[in-house]
Amino acid sequence: MTRAGHTRITPAALRHTVETIAARAFGVPRSGVAAVLEDDSGRLGATISVHLALPPLLGTGFESSGFEGSVLERSRAARATIMARGLDLTGRTLGRVDIRLRGAKQAAGTARVDPPNRPHGNRKERTIA
Numbered sequence: 001m002t003r004a005g006h007t008r009i010t011p012a013a014l015r016h017t018v019e020t021i022a023a024r025a026f027g028v029p030r031s032g033v034a035a036v037l038e039d040d041s042g043r044l045g046a047t048i049s050v051h052l053a054l055p056p057l058l059g060t061g062f063e064s065s066g067f068e069g070s071v072l073e074r075s076r077a078a079r080a081t082i083m084a085r086g087l088d089l090t091g092r093t094l095g096r097v098d099i100r101l102r103g104a105k106q107a108a109g110t111a112r113v114d115p116p117n118r119p120h121g122n123r124k125e126r127t128i129a
Contacts, residue, residue, distance in 0.1 A: 011037060014044070014090055021085045022048045022099075025078035043095030048082070049102045075099050 015035050023030040032051035037044055052071065069077075079097050086094045 009090065014092070017089055018046050018048065018082065018086055018094075021082050021089070022050060022078065025081040025085075026050050026052060026074070028052065040095035044086070044090075044092045045096040045098075046082070046086075046094055047098045047100065049100045051103050052101050071101065075101070 015037050018035045018037065019033045020030055022035065023033045026033070028051060034049045036047045038047075039045065052074075079099060082097055083094045086092065
């Protein structure tokens with residue numbers, strides 16, 4: 001009996017796929033996500049680290065970027081998405097998905113704290129600006 005062939009998905013391909021799914025689930029760039037995969041009693045276990053983007057301090061919150069709720073609610077929703085999409089794309093069942101929020105930063109272009117048309121309270125800042 002001979003085998004016609006088989007398909008093998010490399011560990012690196014699985015890791016990159018999980019990282020991309022997680023990046024989309026959190027709405028961050030792929031470079032802001034790192035994943036470590038391991039065996040979880042026959043299923044795929046994942047530890048995912050994410051640099052989470054924060055909403056503007058004076059903005060309306062996560063709702064404006066398509067995300068609602070607290071950071072914990074976002075993490076729970078992202079975990080469910082990662083598990084479902086991971087199965088769809090890789091055919092592997094994800095057992096354990098640990099999410100670690102490594103840090104937080106504001107999204108690009110939102111670093112300003114005070115409104116742009118509001119005068120500064122500090123006299124030196126007014127003369128410089």
